[in-house]
Amino acid sequence: MRVALKVDVDTHQGLGQGAPxxxxxxxxxxxxxxFYVAMGPDxxxxxxxxxxxxxxxxxxxxxxxxxxxxxxxxxxxGTILPARPIALAWPQVIRALGQAGFELGVHGxxxxxxxxxxxxxxxxxxxxELEEAFEAFRAVTGASARAFAAxxxxxxxxxxxxxxxxxxxxxxxxxxxxxxRCAIGSEVFATPEIPTTLPTMxxxxxxxxxxxxxxxxxxxxxxxxxxxxxxxxxxxETEGMGELETFVAIVRALKARGARFVQLREVAAELDRxxxxxxxxxxxxxxxxAGWISAQGDAxxxxxxxxxx
Ligand SMILES: [Zn+2]
Numbered sequence: 001m002r003v004a005l006k007v008d009v010d011t012h013q014g015l016g017q018g019a020p021x022x023x024x025x026x027x028x029x030x031x032x033x034x035f036y037v038a039m040g041p042d043x044x045x046x047x048x049x050x051x052x053x054x055x056x057x058x059x060x061x062x063x064x065x066x067x068x069x070x071x072x073x074x075x076x077x078g079t080i081l082p083a084r085p086i087a088l089a090w091p092q093v094i095r096a097l098g099q100a101g102f103e104l105g106v107h108g109x110x111x112x113x114x115x116x117x118x119x120x121x122x123x124x125x126x127x128x129e130l131e132e133a134f135e136a137f138r139a140v141t142g143a144s145a146r147a148f149a150a151x152x153x154x155x156x157x158x159x160x161x162x163x164x165x166x167x168x169x170x171x172x173x174x175x176x177x178x179x180x181r182c183a184i185g186s187e188v189f190a191t192p193e194i195p196t197t198l199p200t201m202x203x204x205x206x207x208x209x210x211x212x213x214x215x216x217x218x219x220x221x222x223x224x225x226x227x228x229x230x231x232x233x234x235x236x237e238t239e240g241m242g243e244l245e246t247f248v249a250i251v252r253a254l255k256a257r258g259a260r261f262v263q264l265r266e267v268a269a270e271l272d273r274x275x276x277x278x279x280x281x282x283x284x285x286x287x288x289x290a291g292w293i294s295a296q297g298d299a300x301x302x303x304x305x306x307x308x309x
Contacts, residue, residue, distance in 0.1 A: 002229045003259045004267060005033035006172055006196060008149060009236040010111050012042040012084040013074050018240025019093050023100060025244060029251050031261040035097050035236075036149035036172075039136035040109035040129075041083035044074050046116070074237075091140040098141060103263040105147035105172075109133035115152035123158040130162055147265065149173065153196065153293040155281065157184040164189050170268035172196065175286070176296025178229065179271055180279040183300055188278060192271050194264055195296050196233045198223055201243050203288030217249045224254060229267060 007022060009015045015037060026033055073081065087094060098104050108114045109132040113121065121129070130148075137145040148163055150173035160182055163171055168191055174182075176195030181188065198220070210216050224230045234240075239247035254261075280297035 001224060001226045001254075001257065001259045002262050002267075003224065003254055004194075004229065004231045004262050004264050005031070006149065006231055006233045006264060007033050007035045007236060007240075008107050008233055009035060009037040009086070010042075010107070010151070011038070011044050011074050011237055012086050012089055014236035014240065015086050015090045015093055018236030018238075019090075019097065021244060022234075022236060022240035022247075023097055023102065025248055026102075026251075027100060029248065029255070031251055031255070032102065032263055033261070034103035034105060034147075034264045035094075036105040036107035036147070037087050037094060037137075038107045038109070038111040038151065039087040039133040039140075040085070040111075042074070042086050043083045043110060043112040045081070045083075046112045087136050087140050094140050103147075103265050104137075104141060104145065105149055105264075106130075106133045106137050106145045107149050108151040109136070111151040114150070115154055118154050118156055118159065123162070126156070126158050127162050130166065134166070147171065147268070150294070152291075155182075155294045157187055160184065160189045160191075160281070161187070164191050167191075169265060170194050170271070172231065172264060174281060174294040174296055175284075176279070179267070179276055180296055180299075181273070181276045182281045183278050184281050190273075192268060192273055192276060193281075193296075194231060194267055194271075196231050197225075197228075198230060198232045199286070199288070200233050200235065201238045201246070202235070203286060205243075207288060213246050213249065216246055217253065220250050221253050221257075224257075224259070226257075229262075230259075231264070 009019055109129045114129055134145055146169040148168055148171050153175055155173040170192045172194045174195045179192055179194045182193050204210055204216055204219060210219055277299040279299050281294050282297040283292040284295040285292055
């Protein structure tokens, strides 16, 4: 079994506090991971306002312990308190991750803007978000990012088009089963997509029968697939903060099962691009998550071979 841990860093606090704690825990356990950092302002307070408009908001706040998990400063960031920068506030954390051998990639610029307004900001808006993010990454690391992970697992034809033009090694933008190439309508995209294959902790915690640590760990262990690539997205704000012990318990159980931990860039390097299935990217909903995400649809077999060139 191969396990790729994909660490999304969404907030100022997540990068400053959660990411260093996760880094230490991963080094202690001797397992590697790939970190994707939101490079721009922390407007996570606006995300809370978005969730507030959804039915079931209070239940979700209680279930996930959002205020105790994030703290009021994060909950209000970008609303009544000014947005704090993420990557540019903690460049030393990003550099330390790179020096420790972890993979680094881009998780958008303004996470909340991308997640809430991807369709509204249009092609120029998408390109601006990407340019700002990749420029900030270069400023912090001195190198060009080779990978992108979409905020909130949300993508569009405009986003896939703009990312294709950047000739990245891969993207990890969607939820799905196994690496593929994306199609939307008649449009086919070149960059390999390596989807997240497991639910996230905030989707799992508090679901019926999953209130204690043992049952959450067991729930996950039943979902990792032997003999396959498992891509597990974790969050600096969740597994790096309040759920660190639960995460370490899962990692130890996976190690005992003989799992090999890999970075997504290793997975990407081994992909035979021409042999990847072509799948429609569709919008779907998930239990425990508000709004839509992009998901791997069925494989398309009717595409002429010329499309794969
Ligand atoms: Zn995120």
